Amino acid sequence: MTRAPAPAAVLAVPAALDGLAAYAAFTYPRYRPLLGPGTVPDHTLPQADACFAVTAADGQGRPLGLALAARTAPREGRLLSILVAAPWRRQGLGRRLLAAIETAAAHRGLDLLTAYYNDGLKGRPALEALLAAAAWSPPQTHEVRLFGRASFPARAEPDWRPFLRRVEAQGYSHSLYAERTPADEAAVQALCASDRVEPRLRPADWLVRPADPRVSILIRRHGAVAGWVLGEPGQDFDGIHYTLGYVLPSLRRAGWLIRGLWEVVRLQAAAYGPDHLAVYETNGENTPMIRVMLERLSPYAERIDAQRVSRKPLAP
Numbered sequence: 001m002t003r004a005p006a007p008a009a010v011l012a013v014p015a016a017l018d019g020l021a022a023y024a025a026f027t028y029p030r031y032r033p034l035l036g037p038g039t040v041p042d043h044t045l046p047q048a049d050a051c052f053a054v055t056a057a058d059g060q061g062r063p064l065g066l067a068l069a070a071r072t073a074p075r076e077g078r079l080l081s082i083l084v085a086a087p088w089r090r091q092g093l094g095r096r097l098l099a100a101i102e103t104a105a106a107h108r109g110l111d112l113l114t115a116y117y118n119d120g121l122k123g124r125p126a127l128e129a130l131l132a133a134a135a136w137s138p139p140q141t142h143e144v145r146l147f148g149r150a151s152f153p154a155r156a157e158p159d160w161r162p163f164l165r166r167v168e169a170q171g172y173s174h175s176l177y178a179e180r181t182p183a184d185e186a187a188v189q190a191l192c193a194s195d196r197v198e199p200r201l202r203p204a205d206w207l208v209r210p211a212d213p214r215v216s217i218l219i220r221r222h223g224a225v226a227g228w229v230l231g232e233p234g235q236d237f238d239g240i241h242y243t244l245g246y247v248l249p250s251l252r253r254a255g256w257l258i259r260g261l262w263e264v265v266r267l268q269a270a271a272y273g274p275d276h277l278a279v280y281e282t283n284g285e286n287t288p289m290i291r292v293m294l295e296r297l298s299p300y301a302e303r304i305d306a307q308r309v310s311r312k313p314l315a316p
């Protein structure tokens, strides 16, 4: 690639993002609404007033690069994107943008910045090298996501029949989450109040979008609530995103969650048709589940990807 001569890039930290429409091409399409005037339509995006940016422009004010970040907690933030125009890469501009957004974050009282990115990102080697050069933590797997069609249970059933029967013989059953009784709800709440449900797996903390009533279930053991699999409409795809799957610790590694997942996708096929997209994700630290996804589910999947995470503690 031919590189432009190093421009005298001017960095700036704008007071607000709504005048940055000229930088729209310098971030993911998803974040572009944050840069123009007007309201942000998607409530899953950070609020515009929580976001901050560093711009890089040449002497004539032409955009060369953008780093975009958002406060996500009182003292924590997320690097949403960083991009330098292709002809100006490898000349230190990315490094300057990153240092400037870190400083801007520290000025806002943040003491940690986190970056998430997909392992399929085209610019991943450059991004990882840039972050490493700026003393960000070595990347770790944050989440693994599996993309498949709702026809998966029908396709898997012949091979999976012995497994499905085995879990049923252990007392498995399920019911729609939307049809839970007051006693079921009390059982869910009691579980959540105990130390047996990790905070991020509690339905109460699951607030991004309402659970889809047709595909979300309670898992039961001999009738008693033993877990749940909840799906929500995909944010940027036409399908269901299964964002929350929990079973009692004593039932883990025995196939109960997979049995529940098989069931919700079967319900999905009935409700939305066999070609509807089903996306299941698990935390990057859940290595047993990741192994199951790779070994048992991936033959029925179209794609698997992983989200990576890197962090930088900020000096005050």
Ligand SMILES: CC(C)(COP(=O)(O)OP(=O)(O)OC[C@H]1O[C@@H](n2cnc3c(N)ncnc32)[C@H](O)[C@@H]1OP(=O)(O)O)[C@@H](O)C(=O)NCCC(=O)NCCS
Pocket: 080, 081, 082, 083, 084, 085, 088, 089, 090, 091, 092, 093, 094, 095, 096, 117, 121, 122, 123, 124, 125, 126, 127, 129, 130, 131, 133
């Ligand atoms: C990632 C990106 C912002 C880096 O910008 P840049 O201006 O080229 O980075 P710098 O020139 O400041 O590089 C700083 C250091 O990062 C590392 N680095 C950057 N790009 C690299 C590459 N392609 N390969 C290896 N190392 C690289 C090097 O250590 C480099 O230092 P060096 O040039 O002294 O060896 C740029 O490549 C980019 O815009 N990529 C496309 C967008 C993207 O994928 N963004 C990430 C997701 S939002």
